[in-house]
Every structure is written in C-alpha cells, then in structure tokens.
Amino acid sequence: MDTSDAGRQLIDGRFELVAPLGSGGMGTVWRARDIALHREVALKEVRPPDPATAAAQPGLTDQLRERAVREARALARLAHPHVVTIHHIVEPAAGADGHPWIVMELVQGGSLHDRLVAGPMPPEDVLRLGLDVLSALRAAHAEGVLHRDVKPANVLLRPSGSAVLTDFGIAALHGSTALTSTGVLIGSPEYIAPERVRGEEGLAASDLWSLGMLLYVASEGVHPLRRATSLATVVAVLDEPIPAPVRSGPLGPVLERLLVRDPAVRPDGAQLEQLLRDASTALGAGSGTGGGAAVSMAAPATPAAPAGPAAPGPYGQYGPYGGSYGPPTAPPTPPPFGSPAGSPYAATTAEILATPAPRRRPVLLGAVLAAVLVAAVVGAVRWLPDGGSGKDDAKSPETRTSTAATPSGGTTPGASTPAPKASTPKTGTAPKGSMLTPENIRTALEALKQQTGTTTFVDLKVYDGYVLASIPTAPGAETVDAWQYRDGAAKRTGPDGTVDEEEPLIDMATVNWDALPALLEQSKKDLNVPNPTSRYVIVEPWMMDQVPCMRPYLSDEYGRGGYVLAGIDGKVKKVVAS
Incomplete structure (x- = not known):
C-alpha cells in the first residue's frame, strides 16, 4: 500500500481507498476511487485468515493467494450481465510479502439481503430473480467456476431490478468446500448444500441447492432450516424435513424438485431454467382473467416476524429477514416436501414437472456422522463469525461487502429499491x-x-x-x-x-444484424448444441480489448453450451464451450 503526498492510501499507485464496506476473516472490501479513470470501484483485499488458523495449516496463505487470482481471472473472462464485473487484479511481486487485491464493479444498488429486510417478495419477482441468478451460475459453471456461497448477501439488485451475483469463489477461498481436516466450515450454514457439509467435493448441483434455498427464503420470508445456533442449522440442513412453501404459488413445485438432498436427482441448470420459465407461465395464466388459472394465489397469512426491529450491525446492516438473532419465531408447520399431501400445489406439480417428484434421501444422522460433527464442531464454530450464535449473515464479510453504497457513501438497510x-x-x-x-x-x-x-x-x-x-x-x-x-x-x-x-458506446444500427442468423447457426455447431433450449445475444465491448462484439449464448436440456465471441460484423473470433 502506498501513501500519497496528500495522505491518501493508494493500492497499486492507482486505487484510493475511501471507506471499508465490510470485513471478516477472509479480507476486507473497500469502496475505492480509480484515480486514473475517475470512477468508483469495489476493492477486495484478499488476506489470509487469523494467524492461528494459518499456522495450523502450512501453505494456506499461498493457497489462498493462488486461488483468489485464478478464480478472479476466470470471472474476468466471463463478462456476463448477471455476474459482477472484475476490472483488475493487483498481485504482490514474486517473493514479496502481501496479498492480492481484486478490483470489482461497484454495483449501485442494494443487496437482496437488504431487500428481504422489508419482507418476502412476490412470486413473480422471485421467479425473475431466480432466472437471473441461474443464468449467472450456468455461465460460471461453463467456465469451471463454482460459487460455493450463494446467499442473499451475495446477490445485488441493480436499480433496474436485475440481479447481479458477486463473490464467486472469493468468499470461499480454501480448497475444500465443506468441513476440512481442521473442522473449518466454508460457506454459510443456512445456504450450504448438505453434500458439502458431509465433506463431498462440491459440484454445480451444490450451487443449485443454495439457489433453491435463496428462492425459498425470498418467497416465503422465512428460512425453513434456520435454527438458534449455527451447529443446529448445519444438522438441520443434513436431514430435517423442509416444510412445503405456503405462499410461493407455482414456484412451490420447483422448490420441491430442487431442494432434495441427493444431488444426483436435482434438476441440472438447463432443467431448472425450464422449470422456472414454466412456473412463470403458470403464474401469468393464474393471474389473468377468464379462468385457466394453474393455481390459486391465495395463501395463508405470512408467518409473523419477530417483534421489534433488529439492532443494526456494522455499516448499517441488519439481521436477515428483518428479525433479531434470537431463537426464530416458529413458522406454521405445513407437511414437509415428499409427504403424500405435502404440497398445496399438487395439481400444478403435475402440470409443470414432466418427471415424477424425486425420492427423498433416508435419514443420515447415524452414529458415525454424529461423531464426525462432534469432532468438527470446535473448528467449525470458531470460523463462523458469531462463535456459534447463528449470526452468520450479520457479521460475515460477504453480507456487508455485497451491500452497494448509496451516493452518500452509506447503505440503506430495510429500504426497498425505489x-x-x-x-x-x-x-x-x-x-x-x-x-x-x-x-x-x-x-x-x-x-x-x-x-x-x-x-x-x-x-x-x-x-x-x-x-x-x-x-x-x-x-x-x-x-x-x-x-x-x-x-x-x-x-x-x-x-x-x-x-x-x-x-466505447455502440451505435446498434451499425451492427451487421443480417449476419445474426448465420452466426446463430454457426454457434450451434461450434458449441455442439443442435437443439438449444436457451439462447440470447449480448452486444457490448469485449472486456479484454474493449472492442464492440456480439456474443450468442446457447445451451440445451443436457446442460451443454457456452458462448461464441464475434465482432459486430458477425465474424467469429473465439468459441467458449462448457
């Protein structure tokens, strides 16, 4: 870190630190000013964990540095509208002390975490949110990047309402995605997939579980597996029944398909996209006049929120969903997923889902698993910011760093996007x-x-x-x-x-739109997607050279796909297949 004559803290001689947006065991995110380009950015300081943890795992600091740089580079190649933009990486010189800094887009909007302080969202908004975040995850998975920590604090909402996913792999920098040999829990207990808790290597399906839990919370206003402590939440994630949604409308059957503990029977990204689109169609039909509603949107009363506002944490953050961090108010207890009358939307399930409801995994909390959890609890709780009280979202760096600042430099907790x-x-x-x-x-x-x-x-x-x-x-x-x-x-x-x-700005009238049909056909061949189920085209400057480009994105029902980089003349420059 340099210090200018004016006393400013400068990183790489270019990025002036303005104010911290949040900090935690894995680093600090700063609001910063790029003095070369005269714009504000978010600067992620990727520092190693506390000295005791680093000493217990030799080489951890170097591993964190290598992983941060590798994954930031992968995201910089992504250039997706629903993924936070990575502008620059500042790496320490070879052999020098220090740590990387990741220069990111500063999204001018609040986080989904902030939005949910005001209460649950309408099902149609949740479906749109789900499609945005899923689009980001599928693009990242195609690049070989897993998120590992999908949760409301890591989803930003632009003023237009579209969602942006942030902190890919940066919040979870360690090579393991679950309980390591020292008992370190990577990820947020409320949103971590059960297979990651069991120590299995994370897959794309694990990110989709986290997305499903996020959508459940956004629609229902409560977390179905949240308990009074972090450890109790982890145990609940492993095998406790998930109550059927009561206010999610046609999203309910989609959640039922997605929130199953066997990752092999969860829908993949392409299947989930189709389910969400089908649910959107069913919701549109149900809200129209003239009959034909797929499901009644009348729902039981929303569970009461805990009385009184939560005390604000650092940087103006509140606890998730507007409640305090004491024992949660008990929600209504509808039948769990998978029970004979488990879903109030059984008819809709038959219409939306072409395949039978997945089987439920048998109870896993046997003696061996209990022993593993007991052995790991000390390390797991030590790495959770609250020391085991369940306050993960209130104090984690991901919660605070993902909150976009207001023009005055602060945040506005509890306020809906105007x-x-x-x-x-x-x-x-x-x-x-x-x-x-x-x-x-x-x-x-x-x-x-x-x-x-x-x-x-x-x-x-x-x-x-x-x-x-x-x-x-x-x-x-x-x-x-x-x-x-x-x-x-x-x-x-x-x-x-x-x-x-x-x-540069682009005059869209100068784009060779007549070349688009042939480009789409060529993309189907280059990406080996003869029958795409999802396709769209982005026209914008390419991140690497700032030259205007067209990028068709295609995928099919088997999850194959990717994108083709072409100039605005329609000539292909690069093919990026999953």
Whole structure:
C-alpha cells in the first residue's frame, strides 16, 4: 500500500481507498476511487485468515493467494450481465510479502439481503430473480467456476431490478468446500448444500441447492432450516424435513424438485431454467382473467416476524429477514416436501414437472456422522463469525461487502429499491416470432430510438421474447437508463448507473444484424448444441480489448453450451464451450 503526498492510501499507485464496506476473516472490501479513470470501484483485499488458523495449516496463505487470482481471472473472462464485473487484479511481486487485491464493479444498488429486510417478495419477482441468478451460475459453471456461497448477501439488485451475483469463489477461498481436516466450515450454514457439509467435493448441483434455498427464503420470508445456533442449522440442513412453501404459488413445485438432498436427482441448470420459465407461465395464466388459472394465489397469512426491529450491525446492516438473532419465531408447520399431501400445489406439480417428484434421501444422522460433527464442531464454530450464535449473515464479510453504497457513501438497510419513474411506452404492433431475427431487432431499435432519440447504447441484450438495453440519458451524458422492448412496446424500466469511460458506446444500427442468423447457426455447431433450449445475444465491448462484439449464448436440456465471441460484423473470433 502506498501513501500519497496528500495522505491518501493508494493500492497499486492507482486505487484510493475511501471507506471499508465490510470485513471478516477472509479480507476486507473497500469502496475505492480509480484515480486514473475517475470512477468508483469495489476493492477486495484478499488476506489470509487469523494467524492461528494459518499456522495450523502450512501453505494456506499461498493457497489462498493462488486461488483468489485464478478464480478472479476466470470471472474476468466471463463478462456476463448477471455476474459482477472484475476490472483488475493487483498481485504482490514474486517473493514479496502481501496479498492480492481484486478490483470489482461497484454495483449501485442494494443487496437482496437488504431487500428481504422489508419482507418476502412476490412470486413473480422471485421467479425473475431466480432466472437471473441461474443464468449467472450456468455461465460460471461453463467456465469451471463454482460459487460455493450463494446467499442473499451475495446477490445485488441493480436499480433496474436485475440481479447481479458477486463473490464467486472469493468468499470461499480454501480448497475444500465443506468441513476440512481442521473442522473449518466454508460457506454459510443456512445456504450450504448438505453434500458439502458431509465433506463431498462440491459440484454445480451444490450451487443449485443454495439457489433453491435463496428462492425459498425470498418467497416465503422465512428460512425453513434456520435454527438458534449455527451447529443446529448445519444438522438441520443434513436431514430435517423442509416444510412445503405456503405462499410461493407455482414456484412451490420447483422448490420441491430442487431442494432434495441427493444431488444426483436435482434438476441440472438447463432443467431448472425450464422449470422456472414454466412456473412463470403458470403464474401469468393464474393471474389473468377468464379462468385457466394453474393455481390459486391465495395463501395463508405470512408467518409473523419477530417483534421489534433488529439492532443494526456494522455499516448499517441488519439481521436477515428483518428479525433479531434470537431463537426464530416458529413458522406454521405445513407437511414437509415428499409427504403424500405435502404440497398445496399438487395439481400444478403435475402440470409443470414432466418427471415424477424425486425420492427423498433416508435419514443420515447415524452414529458415525454424529461423531464426525462432534469432532468438527470446535473448528467449525470458531470460523463462523458469531462463535456459534447463528449470526452468520450479520457479521460475515460477504453480507456487508455485497451491500452497494448509496451516493452518500452509506447503505440503506430495510429500504426497498425505489420504483423507477415510469416512462410512457411507445406501443406498436408486436413482432411475430423470435426477437432474434434481423427484422425484429431493427423493429425494436426503431421503437427505442423513437423514445430515446438514439441507437447509440451502452449495451444490448436480445432474448427470444424481448430486448433489454442500457442507453445514456442524453448525448454526452454520464448517466444511463435501463430500457426494454417487449410485446411491441419500448419502455424505460429505471436508472442503470453511469457510463464506463473505458468502454466505447455502440451505435446498434451499425451492427451487421443480417449476419445474426448465420452466426446463430454457426454457434450451434461450434458449441455442439443442435437443439438449444436457451439462447440470447449480448452486444457490448469485449472486456479484454474493449472492442464492440456480439456474443450468442446457447445451451440445451443436457446442460451443454457456452458462448461464441464475434465482432459486430458477425465474424467469429473465439468459441467458449462448457
């Protein structure tokens, strides 16, 4: 760390530390200023754990350093709209003391953790959230990166409402993902997959369990396995029944499929995406008029939250879900998943899920497992920030560092993201068929131009059913708005941050859209995905060289897929297959 003449703390001679956003055993995240590019960033100081732990595991410090740099590089190649952007890595010189610093995008919005302080979310919002986070996880898994700590504190919500996943592999830097030989628990007890607790090597399915638990909490407003202490929570995660959701609507059967303890029978990423989309369709049908509702949205009363507000922790954080960290208020006890009348949405399950409900794993808390847990409890509790009281999200670095700062430099716990100012949509005849055709994309661009006066955007994302765009608020402006084109209407959906001075704006009218059909066909061959079940195209500057590019993303029902990097002329430069 350097100190300038003005007394500023500078990292790599360029990044000025402004204020800590959070800290813990694995490091500190700082709000920082890039004095070269005049922008704010988040700076992750990846330092080793406490000296006693480092001494007990020789070589741990070097392992942490190597893993942090490797995974940050992998994420820097990812360049996904729902993954936090990695700008730069500051590594200590060879043989020198010190630790890496990861320079990341500072997302101008609150975390999902903050949002849930205000209460559970509507099922339609949870489904959208699930698709965003799943998209990020699938892209990361295709690059060989597992997250290991998916939880509300690590999901940021942009002002437009879209989700951004952060802290990939940086929060869980140790090579093990469960209980190590010294009893260290990596990950948050409430969201860790049971196979990781048992010491099995983590898989993509383990991240999907964590996502399922996150969606359950977001929709229901309570954690089904949270107990008074961290150890009790870990035991519950291993084999206690999960109560059926009571307010999740058609998301309920999806959670039932996902939250099974045998990872081999969980849906994979592609199957889960289809289940979530089917649930969204069922929810849309159920909310319309004229009958045909897949499920009644009437739900029992939401379980009462613990009385009184929780005391704020450091940096203005509250305990998850708005309650204090004492023994949780007992929720209603509907039948657990897998019981004969376990789901109030049995009819919907039959409609949404094409395969039978998965079997439940038999009880695993035998004598041998109990002995292992008892042997590990001292180390596990020692590494949990609260010393075993269950306060993991309140004091963990992931909870605080993922909270985006307000313009004044603080956070706003308990406040919902303000609703964006509505913009009168420009409505025309809805295009027929997929938006991923030259004609339909140009129709969308014309509609957006009528509303904004320009086709020069920060980026453009084209899905089969709609188009998303980030557009400067005026020529030469630093501020950016989020726009969407759907069903023939162009509509502003809210603010979307500021223009990145490093990245050039792109005139989307200059993109060779006529080359897109051939590019999609070539992508199917290059990625070995002849029958994609998910596809979309992103147009933005490529992170490595800041040259405008098109990137089609494709995947099929077997989880195969990836993306193709092409110029805006449609010529392929690189193929990244899973």
